[in-house]
Amino acid sequence: MSKVTVVGAGKYGSTTAQRIAEADVVDEVVMTDIVEGLPQGLALDMNQSRPVVGHRTKITGTNDYADTAGSDVVVITAGLPRKPGMSRMDLLEVNAGIVKQVTEAIVEHSPDAVLIVVTNPLDQMTTLAAEVSGFPRQRVLGQAGILDSSRFAHFISEATGADIQSVSAVTLGSHGDTMVPVPSQCRVGEQLLSEVLDAATIDELVDRTRKGGAEIVGLLKTGSAYYAPSAAAAAMAIAIVEDSGEQMPVCAWVDGEYGISGVYLGVMGELGSAGVRSVVELDLTEDELEALGGAATAVKEKVEDLRQIEL
Numbered sequence: 178m179s180k181v182t183v184v185g186a187g188k189y190g191s192t193t194a195q196r197i198a199e200a201d202v203v204d205e206v207v208m209t210d211i212v213e214g215l216p217q218g219l220a221l222d223m224n225q226s227r228p229v230v231g232h233r234t235k236i237t238g239t240n241d242y243a244d245t246a247g248s249d250v251v252v253i254t255a256g257l258p259r260k261p262g263m264s265r266m267d268l269l270e271v272n273a274g275i276v277k278q279v280t281e282a283i284v285e286h287s288p289d290a291v292l293i294v295v296t297n298p299l300d301q302m303t304t305l306a307a308e309v310s311g312f313p314r315q316r317v318l319g320q321a322g323i324l325d326s327s328r329f330a331h332f333i334s335e336a337t338g339a340d341i342q343s344v345s346a347v348t349l350g351s352h353g354d355t356m357v358p359v360p361s362q363c364r365v366g367e368q369l370l371s372e373v374l375d376a377a378t379i380d381e382l383v384d385r386t387r388k389g390g391a392e393i394v395g396l397l398k399t400g401s402a403y404y405a406p407s408a409a410a411a412a413m414a415i416a417i418v419e420d421s422g423e424q425m426p427v428c429a430w431v432d433g434e435y436g437i438s439g440v441y442l443g444v445m446g447e448l449g450s451a452g453v454r455s456v457v458e459l460d461l462t463e464d465e466l467e468a469l470g471g472a473a474t475a476v477k478e479k480v481e482d483l484r485q486i487e488l
Contacts, residue, residue, distance in 0.1 A: 179203040181414050182245040182287070184279050185254035186210035186238065189295065189403040189410075191219045193252055194236060196411035198223060201232035202418050207245050208238050210255075216240065248287040249450075250414045252320075253306065255279050256296035258401040261394055268297050270486050276302045277488050280309040291417050291452040294428075295320045295410050299352040300476045301483045303428050303441045314430035316452040321352030322426025322443040323409035328389040329358050332382045337373050339365045346370075347426055347459070348386065349443045350472030357443070357468045358383045362459055413448065420450040429453045435466060437473045440480070 179202075183194040186208050194208045208216045220238030227233070237244060245251070256272040276296050283290060292310060294303040294317070303319035310317060330346035333339070345364045350357030360379050363370035370379060385392070393402040416423045427446045431437045434444065434456045445457040461469065 178205065178247075179418060180205045180207060180245075180248045181418065182207040182209065182248040182251045182283075182290075183254060184209055184245075184251060184283070185256070186212070186216040186219055187254065187258070187403075188400065189258070189407055190252075190254035191216075191223075192403050192407035193254060193295075193410045193414075194219075195223055196407055197414050198234040198236050199230055199232050200411065200415050201234050202415055203234055203249070206234055206236045207248065208236060209240065209242060209245055210238075211240065213240055242282040242286050245283070246286040248283075248290045250293060250417050251283050251287060251290045252293045252295065252410050252414055253279055253283075253302075254295050254410070256302075258297075261398055269301060269482060272296050272298070272302060273305055273483060273486050273488060276305050277309050280306045284310050284312075290316075291450075292317045293320055293410060293413050293417075294318070295406065297352070298479065299428060300441055300443075301479055304480050305483060307430070307441070313452075314432075315454070317430075318413070318446065318453055319352070319428030319441060320406070320410045320413055321428050322348055322445075323412060324406050325352065325356055325358070325386060325389065325443075326426050327405055327409065329363070329382065329386040332385055333363065333365065333370065333374075336378060336382060337365055339373075347445070349426060349445070349459075349465075350469055351443060351476050352428065353475075354387065355468075355472035355475040356387045357465060357472055358386050359459065359461065359465050361462050361465060416448040417450060417452065421448065422454065423448055424457055427453065429456055431456060431473070434458050435461075435469055437470060440473050440477050442469075442473050442476060 216238030307317040325348040347362040
C-alpha cells in the first residue's frame, strides 16, 4: 500500500494533499496537524469530492503521527508563513524548532521515507531535516526550484505573449536573494530567451522572479502563496512515488557538482523512489556558474546561523 504524508494542514499543506490525491497515484494521503479537527474536517471534505473528481486515493486527517506510519514520501509544510515585511530569515528560529520536532516524529514512524521540505527558510530547513533525520542525503530534498522556475516561466509568457506551455525556464541556487535564474537554459518555443527578449527585459524578469514570493505576500497581506507552491511540491512527490526519473530543479545535496561541495542547493535533480537519483549538471555560462557559486557560499553562511540556535 503506497502512502504519502503531508505535515501541516494549512492552505499550503491541504492544497498539496489535495493535488497529490487527485493525481490518483497512491492509495492514501495522510494529512496531519496539531490543530484538533482541522485535518479531519479537511480530509472529510476532500474525500466527498472524490466522486466528482474521479479519483480513488483516500485522504486521512489526523493529529497522531502513528497514522502516518510507513509513508513512502513525507512533505513537510509545517511552520509559520511569511507576513508582509518579513524575510525568510526572520522565520529561521521558530521554524527550526518546528521542523526538528516534525522530523523526529517522521523518523520514528516512517524510517524509510523520502522527505520533501517546503518550510522556509528552505535551504536551512532542508539541511536541518537531513541532519536531524540521519537519512542518506539523497532521501532529503527541498521544494523551491520548481516553484521559482514556474514563476519565471509565467513572467516570460506574460512578457512575450507566448503560450505558457511553449515556455521552459530554469532557476537554480538559493530560494531567496541568491536565487539564480538561468536564461541560457530558457526557451520560448524553439528559440533561446535571448533571441526573444532584450537583456534589460530579461534582467527585469529575473528580478521579479527573485521577489515573486514577496510580491504575493504583499498583495495578500494576510498570508503567502500556496497554489503554485503546492503544485510544485505535489509534482515532486508524484515523481518520487512513480519512480519516474523525471528531471526537476530541486534543493538537493551537492557533492562536487559544478565544483561545489557540502551544501544543499537548488540544482537539477533526477527524481526516483529513493529521492534524488543524481544531480544533473547543466551547461551554464560563466556568469551563471559564478552566481551559483555565490549562492552556495550564501547558503553555507546562513546554515551557520542555524548552528547558533539552541534546539
